Amino acid sequence: MQFQQIINQENPKSHLLHTIRAGKLPHALLICGGEGVGKLPFAVALAQYVNCLNPSETDSCGTCIACHKINQGIHPDVHYVLPIIAATKSGRHLLTEDYFDGFRARFFTHPYYGFEEWQQTLDGDNKQLFISVHEMREAKRKLNLKAFEGKNKILIIWNIEKMRVEGANAFLKLLEEPPEKTLILMTCTDPNKILTTINSRCQRVYLDRLSIDDIAQYLIQYKNIDNQQAMEIAAASDGNIHNARAYTEVSSLSLHETYVNWLRAVYIGDFNKITTEAEPVYKASKEFQKSFIRLAVKQIRDSFLYHLSLPQIALATPREAEFHQKFAALLTPSKTERILTELENAQRYIIGNANAQLVFTALSLKLFIILKDN
Ligand SMILES: [Zn+2]
Numbered sequence: 001m002q003f004q005q006i007i008n009q010e011n012p013k014s015h016l017l018h019t020i021r022a023g024k025l026p027h028a029l030l031i032c033g034g035e036g037v038g039k040l041p042f043a044v045a046l047a048q049y050v051n052c053l054n055p056s057e058t059d060s061c062g063t064c065i066a067c068h069k070i071n072q073g074i075h076p077d078v079h080y081v082l083p084i085i086a087a088t089k090s091g092r093h094l095l096t097e098d099y100f101d102g103f104r105a106r107f108f109t110h111p112y113y114g115f116e117e118w119q120q121t122l123d124g125d126n127k128q129l130f131i132s133v134h135e136m137r138e139a140k141r142k143l144n145l146k147a148f149e150g151k152n153k154i155l156i157i158w159n160i161e162k163m164r165v166e167g168a169n170a171f172l173k174l175l176e177e178p179p180e181k182t183l184i185l186m187t188c189t190d191p192n193k194i195l196t197t198i199n200s201r202c203q204r205v206y207l208d209r210l211s212i213d214d215i216a217q218y219l220i221q222y223k224n225i226d227n228q229q230a231m232e233i234a235a236a237s238d239g240n241i242h243n244a245r246a247y248t249e250v251s252s253l254s255l256h257e258t259y260v261n262w263l264r265a266v267y268i269g270d271f272n273k274i275t276t277e278a279e280p281v282y283k284a285s286k287e288f289q290k291s292f293i294r295l296a297v298k299q300i301r302d303s304f305l306y307h308l309s310l311p312q313i314a315l316a317t318p319r320e321a322e323f324h325q326k327f328a329a330l331l332t333p334s335k336t337e338r339i340l341t342e343l344e345n346a347q348r349y350i351i352g353n354a355n356a357q358l359v360f361t362a363l364s365l366k367l368f369i370i371l372k373d374n
Pocket residue numbers: 051052053054055060061062063064065066067068
């Protein structure tokens with residue numbers, strides 16, 4: 001993966017390239033940023049840059065043997081630690097390498113593969129994924145070996161906030177005194193969730209939130225959809241490219257339109273119409289239902305920003321903006337909070353395989369009551 005394949009992130013990229021030229025790249029770097037801004041692709045692009053045999057001032061060459069191997073996830077000096085389900089097999093603790101083929105097949109064909117997708121790949125939502133102490137001992141063992149062919153040994157840890165205390169204790173020494181020519185790259189969505197012992201020992205780089213234009217460009221280029229649809233999906237995706245990808249994959253049904261029609265029916269309290277509007281949702285796939293609720297959460301939050309006269313913070317297309325303007329008048333802080341709680345509950349029920357028709361009918365009814373409440 002080259003930097004040129006990374007969407008936006010010009011500032012953090014040029015900052016890092018500058019640091020590298022000055023010979024000041026720290027041995028451990030925390031790559032922070034919101035969901036779906038491309039932290040893992042960024043880490044891999046950086047790993048490729050520092051191990052490329054023929055890098056330019058601004059990017060890896062993309063063609064040398066090191067680039068080729070990193071780009072396929074098969075470079076022997078670039079190691080990965082991924083959150084996984086703790087399990088044992090024949091008395092042995094399972095590690096990232098046991099799951100790595102599945103990860104490689106997905107991530108290296110779609111670099112904007114997200115953590116939620118990984119979770120679904122492993123177990124379909126319900127189990128906790130985390131980084132174990134066994135994993136960190138194994139990482140330490142690998143990094144203490146001599147580099148096989150790379151200029152640098154690199155450890156990429158995806159979602160370091162999934163590391164538990166015992167894992168962190170095993171990792172601390174490695175982080176403080178890594179073997180020579182070792183670079184540790186960690187990604188994290190919420191620095192507040194990282195154990196302090198780790199947090200205080202890392203330099204950070206912050207990735208930028210992606211704009212509607214960034215995401216729309218990505219969709220047009222990789223998903224082969226037209227400009228207007230790309231802009232709508234991008235606006236609905238909350239700056240998160242994983243959401244955008246999920247929205248394009250769920251169905252050709254326009255999510256936003258479905259949401260608006262459903263919410264109108266709910267507000268009016270016309271239960272025949274609610275059933276008609278909710279039907280395409282509860283009859284669609286579970287993925288679509290989850291996307292629909294995620295979109296509803298985003299839309300309600302944005303409408304509330306309009307209510308607070310902060311429209312500039314909401315990412316909205318002109319058509320959405322028009323809807324928010326009107327709907328904002330019906331919201332109060334308390335109503336917004338109650339609606340968001342109901343949406344979160346509905347999402348939990350859907351993930352837990354509850355009957356979708358019941359979930360969406362109950363949700364519609366609860367939202368009707370909340371909106372009518374004085
Ligand atoms: Zn190269």
